[in-house]
Amino acid sequence: MKQYLDLCRRIVDTGTWVENERTGIRCLTVINADLEYNVAANEFPLITTRKSFFKAAIAELLGYLRGYDSAAQFRDIGCNTWNANANENQAWLNNPNRRGEDDMGRVYGVQGRSWQKPDGTHLDQLKKVVDNLSRGVDDRGEIITFYNPGEFELGCLRPCMHTHTFSLLGDTLHLTSYQRSCDVPLGLNFNQIQVFTLLALVAQITGHKPGMAYHKIVNAHIYENQLELMRDVQLKREPFPSPQLHINPKIKSLEDLETWVSTDDFEISGYQHHEAIRYPFAV
Ligand SMILES: Nc1nc(=O)c2c([nH]1)NC[C@@H]1CN(c3ccc(C(=O)N[C@@H](CCC(=O)O)C(=O)O)cc3)CN21
Ligand SMILES: O=c1ccn([C@H]2C[C@H](O)[C@@H](COP(=O)(O)O)O2)c(=O)[nH]1
Numbered sequence: 001m002k003q004y005l006d007l008c009r010r011i012v013d014t015g016t017w018v019e020n021e022r023t024g025i026r027c028l029t030v031i032n033a034d035l036e037y038n039v040a041a042n043e044f045p046l047i048t049t050r051k052s053f054f055k056a057a058i059a060e061l062l063g064y065l066r067g068y069d070s071a072a073q074f075r076d077i078g079c080n081t082w083n084a085n086a087n088e089n090q091a092w093l094n095n096p097n098r099r100g101e102d103d104m105g106r107v108y109g110v111q112g113r114s115w116q117k118p119d120g121t122h123l124d125q126l127k128k129v130v131d132n133l134s135r136g137v138d139d140r141g142e143i144i145t146f147y148n149p150g151e152f153e154l155g156c157l158r159p160c161m162h163t164h165t166f167s168l169l170g171d172t173l174h175l176t177s178y179q180r181s182c183d184v185p186l187g188l189n190f191n192q193i194q195v196f197t198l199l200a201l202v203a204q205i206t207g208h209k210p211g212m213a214y215h216k217i218v219n220a221h222i223y224e225n226q227l228e229l230m231r232d233v234q235l236k237r238e239p240f241p242s243p244q245l246h247i248n249p250k251i252k253s254l255e256d257l258e259t260w261v262s263t264d265d266f267e268i269s270g271y272q273h274h275e276a277i278r279y280p281f282a283v
Contacts (some may be wrong), residue, residue: 001048001239004192007033008184011222012231018221022091023282027221033182035217037196039203039210040172044268045192048240051276055263056081057190058197064146065126065257067113071102078263081190084283085156092156105155111146129166130254133206138168147180161191164198172211175199179217185226185234185279191215197266200245205253225280233277240272 007030015028037045046052059079068074071086085092086104097105114122125144132142143166146159163178177195182188195215203210222230248265251257 001045001242003035004045004047004188005049005235005239007035007188007220008222008230008235011184011220012227012235015222017224020282023223025223025225025282027223028227029219029221031219033217033220035192035215037192037199037213037215039175039196039199039213042244043242044245045196046243046268046271046273047189047192048242048271048273049234049237051273052189052193054193054268055266057193058266059263060190061194061197062257062261062263064109064112067109069104069107069110071104082156084281088283089156095153095156097154098156103156106148106151107155107157108146108159110155111148111151111159112144115148116151127254130202130206133166133168133173133202133208136168138166142166142168160187161194166199166202168208169211171208173199173203173206173208174211174213175202176214176216179215180219182217182220183282184220184222185230186281188217188220197245197247200247201251201257204247204249204251205257223280223282225282229277229279237274241270243268243271 011028011030015030017026018029019026046054056079059077060074060081062077063074063079071082074082082104086102092098112126113124115125116122129142129144132139143163145163147162152158160181161177161179165176167174175198179191195213199213200210246267246269251261251265
């Protein structure tokens, strides 16, 4: 939690104002932030200086792992975060590749599970990584990347958290996740949960101990219409200790994640938090 608050404080104190053409809202911005989560010690990086709706973040992660491409699929499993980008983003509404209501196009999980090869066949990046790790193999390229510049025009948004690299040292699995653009009040609240949970889940289904998750962010920003709430409300609060995450031990395979797993299989304990803050969202 301290590292999150330090990043917020750093943006407020030292950030530079940058115009943003896509949203029309300028952002107070810093470049480069390195966050670390101790998954081995189960220090779940849930924001405590406001109430965090962690199940929606885990649902979003499940949707990515399943290769979802529609905001309706995300809604069905308890996540509303893609409604606006699928249905209210003017550039995407004007894009002839959009296939109607709720379509997100070839974003995130579609690339992760079904990367199109030049011969027209598809590559399942996640399955390759899970299969190798399950056999105890780390080929130094256990990488899942959602970043496919050749298909940007086929999706509603370029992926923000775009690449995840797994590393196996003995029987301990580590994760390094890369993010190009980060809405610190809203997006990072979800992204911290997702990086942590991704490592915990992949360690569980491949039979390893979870170690450290390293979260590397390039452009970290606060939108102008969020600044006052962050500076004058959230940053004035004292954080509580980290809660713990409990994942249903019956989850044992990628197939389990694809079929029956839901947000009911994730619980937390020890979550003390301040009251909710509703930050504005820039489409
Ligand atoms: N401007 C912007 N910021 C983002 O963080 C973001 C995007 N766009 N577009 C794509 C996804 C969607 N994401 C989102 C979208 C909404 C919330 C959000 O409204 N969170 C609320 C709680 C939502 C709930 O109750 O489930 C929050 O208070 O954290 C979070 C992440 C992250 N990404
Ligand atoms: O997982 C996510 C997804 C998105 N965001 C934020 C970062 C930016 O504020 C917007 C995306 O805008 P771009 O113009 O494509 O950079 O969404 C996030 O923080 N986390």
